[in-house]
Amino acid sequence: MQQTMQHPLRARRDWRSALLYIGPSIFVLTxxxxxxxxxxxxxxxxxxxxxxxxxxxxxxxxxxxxxLADPRFLNSVGVTLLFTVLAVGFSMVAGFVIALLIxxxxxxxxxxxxxxxIPMIMTPVVSTLIFRVFFFEADVGLVNWVLxxxxxxxxxxxxxxxYAFVSIIIVxxxxxxxxxxxxxxxxxxxxxxxxxxxxxxxxxxxLQRVIWLVIPMLKGTLLFTLVFRITIDYRMxxxxxxxxxxxxxxxxxxxxxxxxxxxxRSFDVxxxxxxxxxxMLIIAVTCLTLLLFAYRKADRI
Numbered sequence: 656m657q658q659t660m661q662h663p664l665r666a667r668r669d670w671r672s673a674l675l676y677i678g679p680s681i682f683v684l685t686x687x688x689x690x691x692x693x694x695x696x697x698x699x700x701x702x703x704x705x706x707x708x709x710x711x712x713x714x715x716x717x718x719x720x721x722x723l724a725d726p727r728f729l730n731s732v733g734v735t736l737l738f739t740v741l742a743v744g745f746s747m748v749a750g751f752v753i754a755l756l757i758x759x760x761x762x763x764x765x766x767x768x769x770x771x772x773i774p775m776i777m778t779p780v781v782s783t784l785i786f787r788v789f790f791f792e793a794d795v796g797l798v799n800w801v802l803x804x805x806x807x808x809x810x811x812x813x814x815x816x817x818y819a820f821v822s823i824i825i826v827x828x829x830x831x832x833x834x835x836x837x838x839x840x841x842x843x844x845x846x847x848x849x850x851x852x853x854x855x856x857x858x859x860x861x862l863q864r865v866i867w868l869v870i871p872m873l874k875g876t877l878l879f880t881l882v883f884r885i886t887i888d889y890r891m892x893x894x895x896x897x898x899x900x901x902x903x904x905x906x907x908x909x910x911x912x913x914x915x916x917x918x919x920r921s922f923d924v925x926x927x928x929x930x931x932x933x934x935m936l937i938i939a940v941t942c943l944t945l946l947l948f949a950y951r952k953a954d955r956i
Contacts, residue, residue: 692935695928703925711925718929728930730905731913732937735889738820738909742827742891743884747877749828750835755865757836758843768840775833783897786826787813791898816906819899823907826894831887835880842876843869878949882942889938910934 699718703711722728757767774782790797791812799809810818846869854864870877892911895901901908901916908916910930918927 696932698925699929699932701925703923705922705924714925718926719933721926722929722933727905727908728913731908731910731930732933734820734905734907735909735911735934738823738827738891738895738907739885739888741824742831742888743881745824745828746832746835746884747881750832750880751839751877753832754836754839754843755869757840771836772833774830775837777830779830779893780897782830783826783894786822786829787898791822813899814903816903819903819907823895823898826898827888827891830894831884835884838876838880839873842873846872874949878945882945885942885945886938889941890934 700713700715701711702714702717753771757764757771788796793799793809793811793814796809796812798812802809812818812822850868850872851864854868859867890911891909892915895907895909896912896915899907901912911934914927914931914934917930918924921927
């Protein structure tokens with residue numbers, strides 16, 4: 656009887672101890688994440704212009720209905736989705752393949768691993784400016800210089816369509832592929848050797864071992880990497896803004912650039928916050944759908 660009376664008290668003390676440790680983290684997370692999101696949602700239901708803040712008024716869902724009929728906003732949604740699919744897809748495939756290649760033992764392997772992380776540790780602004788000035792410049796850029804050697808006239812990469820969109824895909828893939836390499840490489844190092852030895856004895860080729868052993872065993876790691884990559888690329892701003900500014904003709908104006916232009920150039924903060932809320936909802940639904948799909952598939956197995 657005495658032991659049964661002590662259990663609730665012990666559990667209560669454990670909860671108090673846990674709150675003592677995680678309380679500051681919860682408070683900081685609430686301040687920097689929950690409060691801004693709630694504030695953005697509240698202000699998205701108001702007609703709020705920075706050049707006339709005193710005339711701010713509540714409009715309810717009017718901003719959201721305007722968004723659904725705004726061709727520029729809908730174009731930004733389409734551009735964002737296409738950019739995310741291509742940039743995430745290319746970086747996931749490239750990172751996975753490179754991680755498989757560097758699993759082979761060769762001289763200077765650790766040096767190669769270190770060099771592969773250079774794009775990720777560089778500041779996005781610096782790396783984007785390097786691509787814009789040294790690679791994609793129409794007159795003196797390295798890419799057009801190489802094309803002219805073969806008699807091919809190079810385009811204005813960041814100022815013409817569809818080359819501007821291709822440019823942001825290339826830069827983002829180059830910048831984020833090292834992250835995929837690092838995660839997958841670490842996961843590959845932790846895989847047990849016995850299944851691979853048994854598959855080799857049975858005569859399985861390298862491609863068969865990758866398809867039937869590596870990918871199923873890395874399913875959780877790949878899902879985590881995929882969700883993380885989607886959250887980064889979907890809200891990408893600095894790379895696109897510096898490289899193309901959202902142009903030409905809004906061909907590269909993703910949602911983050913649209914929100915920036917609407918809030919800090921048109922000063923329509925309420926309307927911009929409505930777009931940012933929809934942006935947040937789209938990315939949340941996408942990631943939750945992926946996680947739910949993976950959970951149901953794992954549950955069936």
